[in-house]
Amino acid sequence: MTPAAEEEETGIHCRLDELLAERGMTLTELSARVGVSIVNLSVLKNDRARAIRYSTLRAICDALGCEVGELLVLS
Template identity: 75%
Template sequence: MPAEEDLSRLHCRLDELLEERGMTLTALAEKVGVSLVNLSVLKNDRAKAIRFSTLIALCDALACQPGELFTVDAHRTLG
């Protein structure tokens, strides 16, 4: 399977960042202008894509860089 199809290796750290900042998912949704449902999909690692404009808005709201929001599991190999 090509690497771009193995999306299960990508992890969104939204829960951790929200907890560190004392912010709720609802507050983030309001601040960023993204629906609670879409943020929940992202938070639960079910998203298959993210718009750059959304990524920038999330990073601005959370005062973070994209690399703090997402990690890639390098130990999981393609089979």
């Protein structure tokens, strides 16, 4: 697969940074709460994730007190 294909836009934006800021929470704190590594959360936060498990999505939303549609939006 070419580098360009790997970085293909999905049309989905993760608002993790904004939600963390609104709640005064750090990525480190979220990582501890949901049991997902900081590296994996960073990949998600920077819109570089290619997939996310439903259980991870649920854990993040529970920790942030948000709905999936507040975390992932069409761009």
